[in-house]
Amino acid sequence: MHDVVVFLGPSCSPERARSLLRARYLPPASRGDVTRAVAAGARIIGIIDGVFFQDCAVGHREILAALRAGVIVVGASSMGALRAAELDTLGMEGVGRIYEAYKSGELVSDDEVALVFDPESFVPLSETLVNIRYTVARAEDEGVIDRTAAKVLVAAASSLYFPERTYEAVGEGARGILPDAVVDRFCAYAADYAVDQKKEDAEAALRRIRAIAREQGIDADP
Numbered sequence: 001m002h003d004v005v006v007f008l009g010p011s012c013s014p015e016r017a018r019s020l021l022r023a024r025y026l027p028p029a030s031r032g033d034v035t036r037a038v039a040a041g042a043r044i045i046g047i048i049d050g051v052f053f054q055d056c057a058v059g060h061r062e063i064l065a066a067l068r069a070g071v072i073v074v075g076a077s078s079m080g081a082l083r084a085a086e087l088d089t090l091g092m093e094g095v096g097r098i099y100e101a102y103k104s105g106e107l108v109s110d111d112e113v114a115l116v117f118d119p120e121s122f123v124p125l126s127e128t129l130v131n132i133r134y135t136v137a138r139a140e141d142e143g144v145i146d147r148t149a150a151k152v153l154v155a156a157a158s159s160l161y162f163p164e165r166t167y168e169a170v171g172e173g174a175r176g177i178l179p180d181a182v183v184d185r186f187c188a189y190a191a192d193y194a195v196d197q198k199k200e201d202a203e204a205a206l207r208r209i210r211a212i213a214r215e216q217g218i219d220a221d222p
């Protein structure tokens with residue numbers, strides 16, 4: 001087992017991840033995976049992606065046990081952000097905007113970061129609510145849509161079951177409430193400028209883990 005283990009799935013491509021951090025990359029974390037990584041000798045564990053509904057999620061107790069064993073645990077982007085917001089006062093380190101939003105209470109539900117993805121390639125097959133929120137907010141900030149349209153679009157996204165969330169589906173959900181021209185303008189904007197906050201946070205976490213590894217005398221440079 002490598003000194004550095006990262007649980008990663010759809011939040012960041014493996015090619016991009018390996019360009020930032022040399023580690024053993026494992027699929028999204030489920031219950032017991034952190035315990036097994038600790039038993040195999042991991043000294044730093046990064047939790048970025050984890051399972052939500054298709055299996056038992058990575059548990060609080062196993063993360064706390066890892067921390068008690070002296071393992072450094074960093075979380076960001078998805079399941080990692082959720083767990084870090086819950087356990088940072090007990091030693092887990094959180095990284096990124098999504099972690100901060102969960103910590104502050106701006107985000108509450110795990111539905112915000114849930115999506116479906118190809119089980120082999122981990123390519124996302126839907127969009128996360130949190131990414132849609134931030135894309136809508138940026139579109140409003142840049143004058144593409146107004147505040148009323150932003151509220152309608154977020155409500156349309158929130159009403160969708162997470163596997164069905166795409167920008168096209170959000171746009172269709174807003175039609176009839178917003179003028180077609182407004183919906184079309186937003187969808188065109190999202191096609192070119194959609195915010196991928198999960199990816200940004202995942203990359204930030206990998207950089208942070210690399211810095212921690214250096215501090216610990218572990219060679220994790222790519």
